[in-house]
Amino acid sequence: MAARNYGQYCGVVRALELVGERWALLIVRDLLVGPRRYSDLKNGLSRIPTNILSDRLKELQGAGVVRRVPLARCGLVYELTPYGRELEDVILAMGRWGFKAMGEPRDGEEITADSLTMALRTAFDADASRRLPATAFTVHLGDITLVVRSARGTLDVVAPGRGPLSTVLPAGDAENVEFAAGPGLRALIAGTIGPEQALRDGVLQVLDGDPLLVERFSALFHLEASVAA
Amino acid sequence: MAARNYGQYCGVVRALELVGERWALLIVRDLLVGPRRYSDLKNGLSRIPTNILSDRLKELQGAGVVRRVPLARCGLVYELTPYGRELEDVILAMGRWGFKAMGEPRDGEEITADSLTMALRTAFDADASRRLPATAFTVHLGDITLVVRSARGTLDVVAPGRGPLSTVLPAGDAENVEFAAGPGLRALIAGTIGPEQALRDGVLQVLDGDPLLVERFSALFHLEASVAA
DNA sequence: CCGGATCCGAATCGATACTG
DNA sequence: CAGTATCGATTCGGATCCGG
Numbered sequence: 001m002a003a004r005n006y007g008q009y010c011g012v013v014r015a016l017e018l019v020g021e022r023w024a025l026l027i028v029r030d031l032l033v034g035p036r037r038y039s040d041l042k043n044g045l046s047r048i049p050t051n052i053l054s055d056r057l058k059e060l061q062g063a064g065v066v067r068r069v070p071l072a073r074c075g076l077v078y079e080l081t082p083y084g085r086e087l088e089d090v091i092l093a094m095g096r097w098g099f100k101a102m103g104e105p106r107d108g109e110e111i112t113a114d115s116l117t118m119a120l121r122t123a124f125d126a127d128a129s130r131r132l133p134a135t136a137f138t139v140h141l142g143d144i145t146l147v148v149r150s151a152r153g154t155l156d157v158v159a160p161g162r163g164p165l166s167t168v169l170p171a172g173d174a175e176n177v178e179f180a181a182g183p184g185l186r187a188l189i190a191g192t193i194g195p196e197q198a199l200r201d202g203v204l205q206v207l208d209g210d211p212l213l214v215e216r217f218s219a220l221f222h223l224e225a226s227v228a229a
Numbered sequence: 230m231a232a233r234n235y236g237q238y239c240g241v242v243r244a245l246e247l248v249g250e251r252w253a254l255l256i257v258r259d260l261l262v263g264p265r266r267y268s269d270l271k272n273g274l275s276r277i278p279t280n281i282l283s284d285r286l287k288e289l290q291g292a293g294v295v296r297r298v299p300l301a302r303c304g305l306v307y308e309l310t311p312y313g314r315e316l317e318d319v320i321l322a323m324g325r326w327g328f329k330a331m332g333e334p335r336d337g338e339e340i341t342a343d344s345l346t347m348a349l350r351t352a353f354d355a356d357a358s359r360r361l362p363a364t365a366f367t368v369h370l371g372d373i374t375l376v377v378r379s380a381r382g383t384l385d386v387v388a389p390g391r392g393p394l395s396t397v398l399p400a401g402d403a404e405n406v407e408f409a410a411g412p413g414l415r416a417l418i419a420g421t422i423g424p425e426q427a428l429r430d431g432v433l434q435v436l437d438g439d440p441l442l443v444e445r446f447s448a449l450f451h452l453e454a455s456v457a458a
Numbered sequence: 459c460c461g462g463a464t465c466c467g468a469a470t471c472g473a474t475a476c477t478g
Numbered sequence: 479c480a481g482t483a484t485c486g487a488t489t490c491g492g493a494t495c496c497g498g
Binding site: 005006009010011015018025046047086090092093095097102106108116118 | 233234235237238240241242243244247249251252254255258274275292293318319322323324326327328329330331335338340341344351456
């Protein structure tokens with residue numbers, strides 16, 4: 001438990017001392033989606049060694065970023081403190097910046113439910129959501145499924161099996177569509193390909209609902225992709 | 230030159246792979262102020278070992294974040310690429326977040342010209358600047374001096390001895406004030422103390438110009454300080 | 459002085475095994 | 479499920495050295 005110092009009296013330095021060590025911000029990324037148990041975190045970050053996960057959770061608690069909460073019935077979860085939740089701006093900024101350098105998935109790289117959830121939050125266009133009718137998208141990507149709902153400027157993403165089941169049921173007043181995608185979904189969000197081409201190339205397959213709603217998806221979620229290096 | 234992988238196809242992960250290693254974001258912080266030579270960086274980050282600085286600069290070049298530019302006369306500087314400059318959002322978000330946890334300076338912690346410059350950029354209120362008359366503040370803090378100019382919503386901070394000398398001369402149409410401060414300047418920016426109390430307590434001493442302009446300083450620069458842990 | 463490269467001990471990380 | 483314990487592999491830090 002080092003808390004390695006940089007020796008400067010500066011906000012950026014203090015931030016790096018608190019959450020700058022390896023894996024720390026990825027734990028925060030996952031906890032921004034919701035409280036998680038130790039094993040959820042371990043699964044969501046498949047390459048993290050268990051001793052490191054354990055160390056980081058302790059350090060983050062010491063930093064006032066994470067809280068350990070015993071569950072009513074059994075077990076316990078980790079959740080962000082209010083101060084920890086304020087890291088959302090940092091995570092979103094990093095996600096937006098890193099998105100531009102993502103390229104194609106490299107060997108062995110996986111996509112997790114929590115990372116995709118945060119990516120969608122980053123890409124969400126609240127103004128577009130206000131202009132468009134409420135819509136629920138059921139997205140399948142590999143073996144993960146997310147229910148993504150946009151309504152009047154708000155976004156809400158749930159992984160079935162998590163959170164109150166009621167929130168998973170499609171709202172009666174929203175239009176629904178269900179589709180399967182692959183990592184090529186990034187190209188759609190980046191605008192490298194349009195919705196009709198995504199359907200044509202099989203980047204995205206509609207399983208249920210109106211295929212035209214894919215266009216709405218691409219209007220709601222977009223991020224710049226160009227790297228002007 | 231590791232480029233350690235986290236094994237996920239995610240924007241946050243890619244960002245951490247590119248700029249997540251120790252010292253990397255602090256090099257970026259300093260380069261956001263302007264191009265710097267190797268020895269400037271070494272001085273601005275007094276605790277960085279030279280081999281690490283050297284490694285990071287190579288990695289950041291490989292990542293397309295930093296460029297090595299030979300100087301016309303002699304020597305060379307490192308500067309951010311356009312993509313590297315886009316890290317400003319990340320640095321500002323981290324600075325804002327870390328500011329709240331700064332507390333009092335700890336033993337041996339120093340303040341550098343570049344870190345203070347970025348802190349002022351983070352705290353700058355462009356709206357307030359538009360409402361107020363143009364003003365130039367000459368700030369002394371320890372052995373560093375900055376000339377800080379606010380005019381019509383824009384901020385510009387220069388360390389005398391750096392950059393074109395013309396930009397250091399006070400603009401004729403701006404009101405001028407010169408003051409000396411200590412680390413307690415943070416309390417003024419945080420709003421923990423007001424301008425008149427800062428003067429009374431000696432947190433800040435006016436050397437030249439109208440002491441009332443200190444009030445304008447505190448209107449132009451403020452950051453939240455509370456940590457709701 | 460500038461711009462590093464090299465060497466070495468100390469600290470951290472990663473992989474695996476194991477435990478209450 | 480929620481972690482410890484151990485140990486080899488990496489990385490970091492500090493000091494020194496070197497060519498222009």
